[in-house]
Amino acid sequence: MAVLVTGGAGYIGSHMVWALCDAGEEVVVIDRLSTGFRWAVAPEARFYEGDIADRELLQRIFAENRIDAIIHFAGSIIVPESVADPLSYYENNTAKSRALIAAAVEAKVPHFVFSSTAAVYGTPDTADPVEETAPLRPESPYGASKLMTEIMLRDTALAHDFTYTALRYFNVAGADPRGRTGQSTKGATHLIKVAAEAVLGKRQGMDVFGTDYPTPDGTCIRDYIHVSDLANAHLKALERMRAGGGSIVANCGYGRGFSVLEVLNRVKEVAGVDFPVRISGRRPGDAVSIVANPAVAMQELNWQPKHDDLAFIVRTALDWEDHLARRNQI
Numbered sequence: 225m226a227v228l229v230t231g232g233a234g235y236i237g238s239h240m241v242w243a244l245c246d247a248g249e250e251v252v253v254i255d256r257l258s259t260g261f262r263w264a265v266a267p268e269a270r271f272y273e274g275d276i277a278d279r280e281l282l283q284r285i286f287a288e289n290r291i292d293a294i295i296h297f298a299g300s301i302i303v304p305e306s307v308a309d310p311l312s313y314y315e316n317n318t319a320k321s322r323a324l325i326a327a328a329v330e331a332k333v334p335h336f337v338f339s340s341t342a343a344v345y346g347t348p349d350t351a352d353p354v355e356e357t358a359p360l361r362p363e364s365p366y367g368a369s370k371l372m373t374e375i376m377l378r379d380t381a382l383a384h385d386f387t388y389t390a391l392r393y394f395n396v397a398g399a400d401p402r403g404r405t406g407q408s409t410k411g412a413t414h415l416i417k418v419a420a421e422a423v424l425g426k427r428q429g430m431d432v433f434g435t436d437y438p439t440p441d442g443t444c445i446r447d448y449i450h451v452s453d454l455a456n457a458h459l460k461a462l463e464r465m466r467a468g469g470g471s472i473v474a475n476c477g478y479g480r481g482f483s484v485l486e487v488l489n490r491v492k493e494v495a496g497v498d499f500p501v502r503i504s505g506r507r508p509g510d511a512v513s514i515v516a517n518p519a520v521a522m523q524e525l526n527w528q529p530k531h532d533d534l535a536f537i538v539r540t541a542l543d544w545e546d547h548l549a550r551r552n553q554i
């Protein structure tokens with residue numbers, strides 16, 4: 225059987241495709257290449273260029289391949305952009321996911337893994353690592369658009385022969401330790417990626433968005449997870465569903481948080497390079513602090529982190545940025 229990866233030419237999706245190929249899976253990718261890159265897709269995978277809401281294309285993909293699982297990454301992922309343009313987030317993330325889920329049900333694809341996000345929680349009531357049962361109060365259209373998809377999946381699983389795993393990603397960073405793929409999108413906004421660009425001199429320093437948050441150093445706290453560990457959680461989810469496990473929602477993070485300033489200091493330390501940091505105002509849609517409790521992933525999915533060292537995450541991100549610079553793909 226084959227696995228269909230939506231958004232398989234993107235940052236996390238392309239890691240997933242390599243991880244599936246490494247695990248001996250047959251892989252099919254659909255990506256419209258709006259932010260992803262054809263070269264990022266492992267050559268072993270079968271590639272279809274197009275939109276996940278294109279019903280005819282999906283019918284063709286299901287007819288041409290024996291797909292028993294979909295791993296759904298395609299979507300928009302930038303919190304402040306979602307605040308500025310909410311309807312495109314409800315279109316790309318919610319409406320198109322609905323179309324994909326409908327096509328999956330129609331084609332009787334039994335298993336579905338969904339890229340959800342910690343943004344569904346908003347800012348939790350306490351500084352403790354957040355559990356999946358915590359209140360769901362997204363603070364951005366991005367978080368809301370993903371939560372709506374989780375709700376559609378829950379209701380679809382109740383009505384049809386359909387099992388899903390929603391993985392709530394915390395802050396994904398780093399690159400393939402073997403250097404095959406990494407975060408390559410232009411105009412990056414994610415903290416470690418932006419810092420890596422500053423190290424390489426691709427930008428003149430960077431901004432810290434808000435130093436007046438109620439945290440020890442005043443900057444926001446996040447749980448940064450290495451992209452390969454995240455891809456591995458998807459493999460475990462697939463394995464579990466194929467073995468008959470039911471639908472489940474699981475956090476993907478390590479259970480420890482770093483502030484923005486701590487991350488930037490670590491980047492400077494690992495790179496051995498200093499770069500200018502400007503203190504700017506708060507960015508719309510940012511939650512104050514969000515750290516995962518990964519117990520469900522560890523117990524139910526049998527997931528074990530392998531790269532939970534911030535310096536390693538940063539090192540692989542820097543290596544990838546260096547690789548991009550040498551390929552002149554900045």
Ligand SMILES: O=c1ccn([C@@H]2O[C@H](COP(=O)(O)OP(=O)(O)O[C@H]3O[C@H](CO)[C@H](O)[C@H](O)[C@H]3O)[C@@H](O)[C@H]2O)c(=O)[nH]1
Pocket residue numbers: 301302303340341342343393394395396413414415416418430431432433434444445446484507510514
């Ligand atoms: O140049 C920058 C970039 C980011 N930040 C700060 O760094 C923190 C992390 O920001 P990112 O943009 O790296 O990530 P987000 O926390 O906004 O969002 C990410 O994590 C979310 C869950 O926490 C979702 O999964 C989402 O897809 C993903 O973009 C925030 O406080 C942000 O304000 C800066 O100070 N300067």
